[in-house]
Amino acid sequence: MKSKKKSAQNKRKTSPVKTKIKTRDMSSKEFRKYGCQLIDWIADYIENIEDYPVYPAVKPGDIKKNLPESPPKKGESFKKIFSDFNKIIIPGTTHWNHPKFLAYFNSTCSGPGIFAELLSAALNSNAMIWKTAPSSAELEQVTLNWLRQILGLPENFWGIIYDTASVSTMHAIASAREEISHEIRQKGLTGLKSIPGLRLYCSEQAHSSVEKGAVALGIGLDGVRKIPVDNEYKMIPSELLKAVKEDRESGMLPFCVVATIGTTSTTSVDPVDEIAKICTEEKLWLHVDSAHAGITAVLPEMRTYFKGFDKADSFVFNPHKWMFVPVDLSAFFTRKPDVLKKAFSLVPEYLKTKEDSAVQNYMDYGIQLGRRMRSLKLWFVIRYFGVEGISEIVKEHLRLGKLITFWVDEDPEFERMAPVPFSTICFRLHPPEINDENELNEINERLLDNLNKTGEVFLSHTKLNNRFVIRVSISGLKTEEKHVKEVWKLIKSKSKEILKN
Numbered sequence: 001m002k003s004k005k006k007s008a009q010n011k012r013k014t015s016p017v018k019t020k021i022k023t024r025d026m027s028s029k030e031f032r033k034y035g036c037q038l039i040d041w042i043a044d045y046i047e048n049i050e051d052y053p054v055y056p057a058v059k060p061g062d063i064k065k066n067l068p069e070s071p072p073k074k075g076e077s078f079k080k081i082f083s084d085f086n087k088i089i090i091p092g093t094t095h096w097n098h099p100k101f102l103a104y105f106n107s108t109c110s111g112p113g114i115f116a117e118l119l120s121a122a123l124n125s126n127a128m129i130w131k132t133a134p135s136s137a138e139l140e141q142v143t144l145n146w147l148r149q150i151l152g153l154p155e156n157f158w159g160i161i162y163d164t165a166s167v168s169t170m171h172a173i174a175s176a177r178e179e180i181s182h183e184i185r186q187k188g189l190t191g192l193k194s195i196p197g198l199r200l201y202c203s204e205q206a207h208s209s210v211e212k213g214a215v216a217l218g219i220g221l222d223g224v225r226k227i228p229v230d231n232e233y234k235m236i237p238s239e240l241l242k243a244v245k246e247d248r249e250s251g252m253l254p255f256c257v258v259a260t261i262g263t264t265s266t267t268s269v270d271p272v273d274e275i276a277k278i279c280t281e282e283k284l285w286l287h288v289d290s291a292h293a294g295i296t297a298v299l300p301e302m303r304t305y306f307k308g309f310d311k312a313d314s315f316v317f318n319p320h321k322w323m324f325v326p327v328d329l330s331a332f333f334t335r336k337p338d339v340l341k342k343a344f345s346l347v348p349e350y351l352k353t354k355e356d357s358a359v360q361n362y363m364d365y366g367i368q369l370g371r372r373m374r375s376l377k378l379w380f381v382i383r384y385f386g387v388e389g390i391s392e393i394v395k396e397h398l399r400l401g402k403l404i405t406f407w408v409d410e411d412p413e414f415e416r417m418a419p420v421p422f423s424t425i426c427f428r429l430h431p432p433e434i435n436d437e438n439e440l441n442e443i444n445e446r447l448l449d450n451l452n453k454t455g456e457v458f459l460s461h462t463k464l465n466n467r468f469v470i471r472v473s474i475s476g477l478k479t480e481e482k483h484v485k486e487v488w489k490l491i492k493s494k495s496k497e498i499l500k501n
């Protein structure tokens with residue numbers, strides 16, 4: 001017995017799989033120590049966010065030059081890593097949580113959102129299929145059903161979380177393509193000689209993600225037809241119908257329309273109700289993109305802008321934009337999840353489970369297999385604020401938007417450039433004595449530069465009919481009336497400076 005044991009030990013000693021390397025994670029003592037420091041750091045950051053310049057004074061390459069070109073050979077202390085985060089990363093950060101970040105469409109996070117991100121990283125759930133993460137899969141179903149009710153979408157809308165609206169819209173276009181022919185999935189567009197050129201319609205003001213989706217799905221940029229807009233930047237339905245008929249006559253195959261509630265430049269609202277009627281008659285998939293403005297449907301008085309969206313085949317809204325959920329989380333709804341599934345379901349043997357008939361495996365409804373537990377932050381945020389809390393914040397943002405609209409409208413030096421259905425205001429400096437369009441473009445570009453250079457505010461621009469337009473968009477959780485007042489004062493004083501020179 002004894003000698004046998006000894007020989008086994010000897011054997012183990014010389015085993016080719018023996019190793020001396022320790023591959024251990026951070027100790028729980030270390031984790032606790034830095035965890036407390038990190039939470040303190042985040043609390044300070046959020047408390048003192050206004051002490052940071054909204055927009056950092058950095059030049060391209062400034063951050064990279066402070067980072068080593070090669071990875072460290074040996075592990076480094078967390079203390080050192082975190083100190084470099086403060087020294088190198090923070091100075092190159094544009095602060096989206098800053099109350100005067102009024103550029104693009106803001107997306108601010110919130111306390112409950114940050115906590116959920118931390119916990120979801122800790123669980124590291126991967127909800128490829130129900131079995132690999134039952135809580136994640138079912139929480140996604142429940143929270144999206146909550147969100148559906150918040151938006152006022154009918155019960156037959158089914159939801160899934162993707163990362164961004166761009167990806168949601170691509171899945172909408174893929175479903176539309178699937179609905180006209182299941183053969184495309186098998187043979188590919190080039191293998192199907194019987195299918196003529198596919199046509200997708202959106203307005204001239206639609207987001208570039210529509211075209212990107214067309215690129216990814218083989219529709220091609222030439223397959224996207226942009227419908228003209230009226231003087232309020234809304235799609236003209238009669239022009240849509242005309243285009244569809246024209247295309248059918250010339251042998252094209254119209255299959256999908258993307259309408260927008262809250263376009264990216266001006267937040268204009270396409271007449272979805274009328275567009276839906278055309279889509280029903282012409283048998284076209286209607287996708288409604290309301291990535292930014294979608295949350296305003298929580299307010300009954302805003303529902304007029306959403307008229308007809310219940311007739312859409314699919315709808316996208318980003319809680320990571322105006323619902324205080326940290327980036328990224330896009331909510332995609334469709335009345336036809338079966339079509340989406342037909343387009344994407346492909347189940348390899350190793351992912352088949354006994355529960356398949358009883359559960360929803362999200363991998364069947366899109367490109368990605370692995371998926372983060374994004375639903376946790378949606379759950380935390382909706383529960384923490386409540387539907388009433390969210391409504392109140394959105395209402396306040398709309399009020400602040402009206403305030404700026406009022407200031408722009410009553411000031412003879414400024415000109416409003418588009419209607420304001422939500423809280424995004426498009427305007428330009430336009431003193432009565434200047435009428436040259438080039439000069440106006442120049443002074444407004446300079447004004448925006450000078451404003452952003454102060455680090456006190458971050459605004460963005462767009463071009464409408466070749467005119468340079470400044471945008472102020474209010475959707476930040478921390479943006480209050482005093483901030484909006486300070487920003488308007490700054491706009492006024494920087495404008496005076498420019499006009500003096």
Ligand SMILES: *Cc1c(COP(=O)(O)O)cnc(C)c1O
Pocket residue numbers: 105163164165166167207209260262263264289290291292293318330
């Ligand atoms: C922001 C936005 C998008 C793109 O959103 P991502 O989530 O960044 O892809 C698309 N459409 C509209 C109307 C948007 O406001």
